[in-house]
C-alpha cells in the first residue's frame with residue numbers, strides 16, 4: 255500500500271466507484287476524473303485496489319510481465335498524463351512484426367511482415383512492463399484529483415437509485431460501479447452477469463531472455479503445432495518470451511532445468527534469434543477465453559478482463575481494456591453533460607453495444623489464429639497458412655492489419671482518435 259493512499263470513511267457516498275486499480279481501472283478513473291473537470295458537474299470518483307504495486311527503482315532489472323501497447327493505448331495513456339511517467343529508458347518501441355508458421359523458414363518470403371514504415375508510422379507500438387503501466391495510471395489518477403482506496407470488495411447490492419458496496423475499507427454508496435477487477439471479477443459475480451468461458455488447455459510461459467542475435471526492434475511470433483512462441487523486444491536488448499504451449503507440453507518445459515529449456519527454446523524458435531539465455535525465472539499463466547454475455551447491468555459496467563479475456567497471441571488484453579475505459583468515460587460524461595443519471599441502464603447500454611460490437615469479431619479472429627495456425631491440421635489449417643503468405647503479398651489487406659495492430663481500426667473513442675497535442 256502506498257503512503258499516499260487515503261484511509262476510507264464508512265458509508266461514504268461517491269458518484270463512481272471503480273473496483274480494481276489495474277491498468278484498465280486506473281486509466282478509467284483518470285479519464286473520468288479529467289473529463290468531469292470539463293463538465294459543470296464534477297464527479298467524485300474513487301478506485302478500490304487492494305494491491306497497489308510499489309514503485310521499483312529506475313535501475314532495477316526489467317520485469318518479466320510486459321505488454322505490447324498499441325498507438326491507441328499510447329494516446330489514451332498520454333491523455334491522462336500517464337505516458338510521461340513511464341521512463342523512456344524502460345520502454346521499447348517495436349517497428350516490425352514477423353509472423354510465420356513452423357512449416358516455413360523464419361527469414362523466407364512466406365513470413366508475414368508488418369513494417370511501421372509501410373504505414374508511415376515510426377513504430378507499431380511499445381513493449382512496457384505491466385507494473386509500470388499500472389503505477390503510472392494510478393499516479394495519473396491521483397494527480398487528476400482521484401482517490402485510491404486500499405481495500406477489496408466483499409459484497410455489492412444494487413438498489414434503484416444507488417449501489418451499496420461492502421469492502422475491507424468500509425461501506426460505500428455510489429451511482430455507478432465499474433467492475434475493472436480482472437478475469438475473476440467479484441463485481442461480475444455479485445451482479446450475476448454470466449459468461450461464456452472455455453479453457454484453451456494451454457499455459458503461457460513468460461520469461462526474459464538474452465538472445466545471441468539482436469532483436470532488431472521486431473516482435474517475432476512462430477505458430478507451432480503445439481501453440482505459439484513470441485519474442486518481444488525489450489529496452490535492455492533482451493527479449494520477453496511468451497510461449498503459449500499446450501498444457502501437456504508446458505508442464506515439462508516449466509519443470510526442466512534452465513539449460514534444457516534454453517535448448518528447447520532454440521529448437522522451437524527455429525534459431526531465429528540464435529541461442530537464448532534465461533534472464534528471469536519462468537512464470538506460467540493458464541490460458542482461457544472469457545466473454546461476459548452482458549457488459550452492463552443497472553448501475554454497473556464491466557471493463558477490461560472483467561468483461562473479456564482473449565488469448566495473448568495478439569497482445570490485445572490491455573489495449574482492448576483501455577478502449578473500454580475510454581468508451582465508457584465518453585458515454586458517462588456525455589450523459590452527465592445532458593444531466594442524465596450516469597448509472598441509468600440506457601446510458602450503460604450505449605457503452606455495451608459499442609464495445610461488444612468491436613470486441614466480438616476481434617475475439618473470434620484471435621481464436622481462429624489459435625485454432626488454425628497454431629495446432630491446426632487439415633484443410634482449414636492449410637488455408638490459414640497460405641493466407642499468411644497471401645496477406646504478405648496483398649497491400650490493402652496488409653494495411654488493414656497494420657491499422658489493427660496500431661489499435662486504430664473500428665469505432666474509436668475520441669481520446670484514441672487524435673494524436674495528442676505536442
Ligand SMILES: Cc1cc2nc3c(=O)[nH]c(=O)nc-3n(C[C@H](O)[C@H](O)[C@H](O)COP(=O)(O)OP(=O)(O)OC[C@H]3O[C@@H](n4cnc5c(N)ncnc54)[C@H](O)[C@@H]3O)c2cc1C
Pocket residue numbers: 273274275276277278279302303304305320321322323405406407408434435436437440458460496539557558559560566568569570571572573574575
Ligand atoms: C502471458 C500474457 C501476455 C499478455 N500480453 C499482453 C500484451 O502484450 N498486450 C496486451 O494488451 N495484453 C496482454 N495480456 C493481457 C493483459 O495482461 C490483461 O488483459 C490486463 O492485465 C487486464 O487488465 P485489467 O486492468 O482489466 O485487469 P488486471 O490487470 O487483472 O487488474 C485487476 C485489478 O483488480 C484488482 N482486484 C481484483 N479483485 C478485486 C476485488 N475483489 N476488489 C478490489 N480490487 C480487486 C486486482 O488487484 C488488480 O489490480 C497478456 C496476458 C497474458 C496472460
